[in-house]
Amino acid sequence: MEEFEKPQVSMEEDTEMEESDAVENPKASQKSSSDSESSDSEEEADQNEQLLALEYELSTNPSNYDAHVQYIKLLRRSAEIEKLREARENMNTLFPLSPEMWMEWAKDEASLSNESNFESVEKLYERGISEYLSIPLWCEYLNYVQEHDPKVRDCLADGISKARNLFERAVTAAALHVSQGSQIWDAYIQYEQAILLTIDQSDIQAKEKQVQRIRSIFHRYLSIPLASLKSTLLAYKAWEVEQGNSLDAEPGDVLGISSHVASGYQKAEEMYNARAHHEEQITRQDISESERFQHYMSYLDFEKSFGDPARVQILYERAITDFPVSNDLWLHYTHYLDKTLKVGNVVKDVYSRATRNCPWVGELWVRYLLCLERGLAFEKEISAAFEKSLKCTFSTLEEYLDLFLTRVDGLRRRISSASGDGVLNYSMIRESFQQAADYLSPHMKNTDGLLHLHAYWARLELKLGNDLIAARGVWESLLKTCGSMLEAWKSYIAMEIELDHINEARAIYKRCYSKRFSGTGSEDICHSWLRFEREFGTLEDLNHAVQKVTPRLEELQLFRLQQESKSFTGAIDQREQTLKNTSRERRKPGSSAIDEQPPAKWQKYTSQNKKLHKRENTQGLNLAEANDGEEKEGKVEKKVNEKQMKDTKNTTSRLYKDQCTAFVSNLNITAKDEDLHQFFSDVGGVTAIRILHDKFTGKSRGLAYVDFKDDEHLAAAVAKNKQMFLGKKLSVARSNPKQGKRESLAHTAPGEEASNQSGGHGRSVSKESGEDSKGSRGRKRIENIQLKGKNTFAVPRNVKPLGWTNKPGTREEEDEKPKSNDEFRKMFMKT
Structure with missing residues (x-):
């Protein structure tokens, strides 16, 4: 595809063509002119509308940073100088300006001002370099002074001294900037070389002094690890040759220069090589802000390991320029300065x-106030910082409380010491406390923080203010807000006792x-009053206190009993309702509730609930029917026995309803539920954990069941099979009692009870006979159960030997005569 070039036309020809077009077609020329004027007017109207909207927004919400920036941009475009100055000043009152905004401001003012207005522009640069570290801003400032300051431009003695002081400030502030610091050094050397050219050739002494000054700057320059070290070495050698010094060495070699300069250069080169990787990371453009921040923190840790505060500080300044609103960065920076420098204008400036x-x-505000106090600042400066902090919005009330307490602490220390200035007096502490109480009391009601504030206030009223009435007034004001707070009353009483004011207490x-x-x-304050009267009061005072307190304690005790009774009654009613619902379900035709028993792994037999289990295990006999008479009791027993003989297999298959259970074996006997829960924490979904314990010793059997809420979590748990846990390799398998029961029942001889066998994973399968035996202890139905064989190792441990032995003289064998209803009830209630 061919490319077509637009024919070039000279400016004269282009102008002539435009003029000829205008002469040939005056109407078209007038039309285009009117169109441009119309578009300009529309753009100006739109701009004015935006300015009005931004002015209204800033009047209602002056803390809108973006609105300030946009407003300044529009004013620059409209060239409204006075409004632009005012807008910039208003924004800088609330926020620091970026280095780019300072350069724009200074250039705008410099373009309008003359030499007589040089100082105002110079002040703008000074304000700009004090807020953030910016090499370009420093360079602009240095160039402006050299070009517009008459004394510096004319190389007068005062001007040269001023310029050198400014360059030294720039070197101190920014010359250690690894990637950009060379710009400051290069500008410094160029200025001194320009001074050298102004010296008369006949003044050999002055010229030699200036050459030595430039050489000294080069030596300092070469001893700092900067990115431009090699090019600086070449420039230095070339300059030495210009001065008539012959260097017998290669351009990039350190040979030929003095040994101390070569040593400093080599050390600086090593330092730069060690930092080159960090410099590359923080200057990359293809990473996120969070990654850049982490690279800065790693770089800072690296610099701190060398223990050079100047290098650490310059790196903090670079990080803050990139992340000016990172509170973590400012906190780290100020903490480092407090630890290394402690006091000084540098630390105060950083906190500001x-x-x-x-x-x-x-x-930050709290530490700023402490920094001012350490620096022996005047009360006017500290008070201004404190008042400014109160206008800010903090995230928690505790921050406000800490700020008020810090202010009071500083006033107390300075008033107590001789170093306090003459304007300090105790009324300032009282005003601060009152201000804190007015602000915090509505929001911190019944909190320890508010109690601490008032206790501190009352103590200072006594110690510094020497005003007991004021101290009592502090406590009374607290009790109006926190009258239901016991510690407030106790602290008030403690103050009176400490002052030996027994009657007041x-x-x-x-x-x-x-x-x-x-x-x-309520009980504690009553007992506290009695102890108080024993220790401080007379016998009459004690009797009076007892007369007052005793009815109150009885009332409180009765109230507690009523509350406990309500709770206990509610629990009993809930349990009785559950039992009634269960009994009602059993009466329904076809109900299988009488056959179902909870699985063995859900049973927990402890000394506290054995009686409760005895009562629960009689559910299979239907308590309501058993209490109706001996005839119904026999029918129920017969029905139960028939069910046990006919439906053993069906019952066994219904014992284990949960299908999301893991069986854990080879478990360390020291393992607890929390340990297993931690082991399966990566799997999740654990709903219950049961570790099996030996009935007699109480020690772990090394087996456990872990229930999960669904099959997905169970499958993930089974996948942890054969993993090490507390020094042992766990065996984790899906609990499947049905398979174990089928295998056990398949080997049972015809007519033999299935309850002799064991379910899957060593779990006891049949407990119907044992539980029914326990539930009907003392009844003849036990004689109907016949167990064959001697292999009883898998018999559930919760089944007692009752009915399994033929020992003579047992109560069950001797009790041939059925009991009456009254006897049965008495026997049952005793259990």
Whole structure:
């Protein structure tokens, strides 16, 4: 495909063509002019509309950062200088400006001002370099001073001194910047070389002094690990040759230069090589902000390992320029400065900038106030910082409380010491406490923080204010807000006792002993009053307290009993309702509830619930029918026995309803439920864990059942089979009692009881005979159960020997005569 080039036309020809077009077609020219004017007017109207909208937004919400930025951009476009200045000042009052915004502001002012207005532009640059570290901003500042300051431009003595001081400030602030610091050094050397050219050739001494100054700057330059080290070495050698010094070495070799310079250069090169990887990571453009932040933190840890505070500080400044609103970064930075520098204008300046960039972090304000106090700042400066902090919005009330307490702490320390200035007095502490109480009391009702604030306040009223009435007033104000807080009353009483004001303390007890407190607080205050009278009161005082407290304690005890009775009655009613529902279900035709028994793994026989199990195991006899008479009892027993003989297989198959259970064997006997839960934590879905224990020793049998909420979690648990757990290789399998029961029943001889066998995984399968025997202890139905064979190793341990032995003289064999209903009830109630 051929490319077509537009024919080039000279500017003169282009102008002539436009003029000829305008002459030949004046109407078209007028039309295009009117169209452009119309579009300009529409654009101006739209811009004015946007300006009005932004002005309204900033008047209602001055903390909208983006609105400030957009408003300044529109004003720059409209060239409204006065409004633009005001907008920038308003924004900088609330927020730090970025280095780019400072450069725009300074350039705008410089383009409008003359030499007489040089100082105002210079102040703008000074404000800009104080907020963030920016090499381009420093370079712009240095160039502006050299070009527009008459003294510096004319190389007057005062101007040269001023420029050198400014360059040294730039070197201190930014010359350690590994990737961009060379720009400051290069500008410094160029300025000094320009000074060298202005010196008269006849003034050999002054010229030699200036050459030595430039050489010294080169030496300093070569000793710092910067990215441009090699090119700097070449420039230095070339300059030495210009000065008439012959260097017998290759351009990139350190030979030929002085030994101390070569040593410093080699050390700087090694340091740069060690940092090159970190520099590459933080300057990459293909990574996210979070990744860049992590690279900065790794780089900072690396620098801290060398213990050079200047290098660590310059790296923190670089990180803050990239992440100005990262509160974690500011907290780390200020903590490092507090640990290494402790005091000084540098630390104070960093805290000031930190609170401007992250004003919502209460901890920064607290540490800022402490920094000002350590630096012996005047009360005016500390008070201004504190008042400014109160205008910020913090995320928690505890941050406000910490801020108020920090303010009071500082006032107390300075008033107590001789270093406090003359404007300090105790009224300032009282005002701070009152301000804190007014603000926090509605939001921190009945909290320990509010109690601590008032206790501190009352103590200072006594110690520094020497005003007992004011101290009592503090406690009374707290009790109006937190009257149901026991500790508030106790602390008030403790203050009076400490002051040996026994009658006043007794009066407080009389006010609060009848109040209702949470938990056992009501009883505690009553007992506390009695102890108080034993230790401080007379016998009459003690008797009076007993007369007051005793009815109150009885009332509280009765109330507790009523509450416990309601809870106990509710539990009993719920259980009786459950039993009635179960009995009702058994009476229904075709109900199989009488045959079903809970599986053995759900049984928990402890000394506390044996009686309860005796009562529960009689459910198979239908308690309601058993209590109707001996005739119904015999019928029920006959029915149960028939069911046991005919439906053993069916019953066994219904014992285990849960199909999401894992059987765990080879378990360490020291393992607990929490250990197993932790073992299956990566699987999840665990609903219950049961470790089997020996009935007599109580020790673990090394077996356990773990229930899961669905098959998916169970399958994941079975996949952990043969994994090590507490020093043993676990065996994890799906619990399948049906298969084990079928195999056991298949080997049972005809007519033999299936209850002699064992279910899957060693679990006891049949407990019907044993449980029914326990449930009908003392009844003749036990004689109907016949167990054949001597292989009883798999008999459930919860079945007692009752009915299994033929020992003479047992109660069951001797009790041939059926019991009456009254005898049966008495026997049952005793159990």
